Amino acid sequence: MNKLFTIALILGLTGCSLFASKVEAGTNINGTVESRCTVNTDTSGYYGNPNAYTLTTLPASAGQVPIIRIDTSLANAYKAQISYPTSFSSSPSLGDTTVWTGGVTVEQTSSTDMSGYQAASTTADGGAMRIYPLSIAGATWFGVSSVATYGGGQQKAFPGGSYTAVVIAECVAQ
């Protein structure tokens, strides 16, 4: 009787352990981490019109600076290239020249290790494009200021109508 009980116990335990190992094998969760870049348009921005001949995104002139967030999942995989506008994408007919100025700055970062991004950046396209090597994984917020002055320095009034200019935010694999 004891022998029968022992055999039954051994078989039972073996069965349990087999069952348990089977459950364990079914709970694997696999994943891979690959480099990825996401360009987010956090704030679209708009122009204020402080006087007849100026359109500006500066908040002091009732404008709003567009904010772009670029997220990278791995370090040194991408560079960010942000350009302020140098022409209108749509506007009324303009007979005179428009002078464009602007700038791109790092507004915020997800890590203090990214504090050197602005100093490490370079410019291209006559200064309109600023290039940031994204050497640390995480999120970076860029602000893009833009000022358009009409009349080629003679302060002529912009013709009435709607004006649109485009900020380009690029994420280019290194």
Add this chain to the structure above:
Amino acid sequence: MCRSVILWVLLCSSVAAHEMTPTYPKWQTSMIDGVHKTTMEMFNKRQDVKWYEIGVFDKEWKAIPFVTSYKVIQLDYLNHVKFDVYITSNNKDKAEYICSLSKLRGNSNNKPMIASKICSRFK
């Protein structure tokens, strides 16, 4: 703690994003002799954009001829798309970047709109 809460709020406040993978695609042989292909994936979280233009460029950012189903792809908000890009074998080694650029509609607001562009690189 406070900083992480602020960061979380800022991350969650994002309403518009553009994403393309893989970062480093590879050319594969296709079913047609002398033609190679690669597969890309794109995700649109920009409510203000429905169309993305695909381009293939060399090291100097000069355009390289390629074929895909649509050069300008319609991608609705919160949708994914996988697309194949085909290139001839003699252009395969010249191709350095494959990019997707958001196409913006002209609108009537005085807003500087943001065009997003993501470029993957052949290594």
